[in-house]
Ligand SMILES: Nc1ncnc2c1ncn2[C@@H]1O[C@H](COP(=O)(O)OP(=O)(O)O)[C@@H](O)[C@H]1O
């Protein structure tokens with residue numbers, strides 16, 4: 074296995090898979106740049122070694138080419154963060170990318186357009202991976218947040234660099250930090266799962282059931298469970314094809330003696346907007362035309378109690394649409410409760426693009442034990458699953 078510390082980058086072009094899937098506001102400004110800051114040491118290592126860096130990432134989950142998800146939105150910020158002007162190729166493969174990559178000189182940085190503009194990326198298409206590989210002399214995987222995806226740029230590309238592939242510093246430090254944490258888990262262990270990525274994360278919860286003592290379900294994840302139990306959820310976020318998985322999790326909780334804590338009340342809104350009309354209602358009885366966008370006071374109190382009595386806490390996914398001030402109370406309360414538990418001696422691990430954005434928004438990042446750039450990736454690693462992005466390098 075090659076190491077970024079000892080590799081000779083001089084005159085070489087490194088294609089680096091980073092996770093620049095950062096949260097943007099409606100003006101396309103970056104609201105949390107943790108993932109960009111994390112990647113800087115790897116990029117600088119290549120540049121300082123007289124190499125050049127070709128950066129590739131996804132942003133969001135576009136269906137084909139969509140300017141909303143263009144990585145051009147991050148170029149100015151990235152230029153400032155690295156201290157070197159970042160060139161931008163408006164395609165990740167094709168003639169423009171090829172020419173720009175070929176002309177790249179030592180010390181220069183090129184950012185490629187969103188990999189997910191091509192469906193081949195998520196399919197792990199070999200031809201697509203080969204085209205990306207053709208731009209460079211070596212491959213560095215530094216996208217911990219995306220290491221659980223077996224995509225063209227995160228895993229398949231490895232086969233084109235049998236002798237020239239390595240982890241970047243984000244991957245190295247995330248893996249070793251989490252390994253350390255896992256060695257000695259103090260109980261009770263509580264996982265808090267919220268957010269909006271119901272379909273991918275509900276499968277993760279299923280596996281977590283054999284590891285945790287308490288499982289708190291909040292955020293957009295709530296309503297698939299509520300509906301599975303026969304409640305009425307109005308227009309709340311739901312994944313109807315995961316109702317059976319939710320029922321299986323409820324059953325597993327009973328079998329494994331996991332205490333499952335679901336929201337009991339919700340702050341509901343008549344539109345997905347900070348200006349919407351709002352009211353509090355029972356989580357099982359949300360009227361048609363209304364949607365749950367935050368947890369309400371009774372739920373906050375019960376979640377707080379569980380968190381503050383935990384010895385290890387794992388949090389992924391905000392419990393409300395915290396980006397809108399009127400639906401941020403629950404997420405702020407969870408963050409505060411985690412800080413209180415940490416001050417009492419608990420070990421707290423927070424991961425995921427938006428969860429980290431939330432903890433930073435409240436200025437609490439240095440009051441928790443560990444902040445990870447990965448959400449789903451972190452959870453899958455903790456569960457003991459092989460991450461394709463790790464296997465691609467380590468074999
Ligand atoms: N009740 C809800 N309805 C819709 N979206 C929600 C709800 N609660 C939280 N969210 C959204 O979930 C998103 C984060 O989800 P996710 O990507 O799974 O988390 P992370 O990035 O931390 O891994 C946030 O943008 C937040 O607005």
Ligand SMILES: O=C(OP(=O)(O)O)[C@H](O)COP(=O)(O)O
Pocket residue numbers: 092094133134218219222270273424425426427446447448449450
């Ligand atoms: O933001 C990410 O994951 P996260 O929401 O689990 O933190 C990664 O960039 C992976 O994105 P994906 O879940 O669309 O593959």
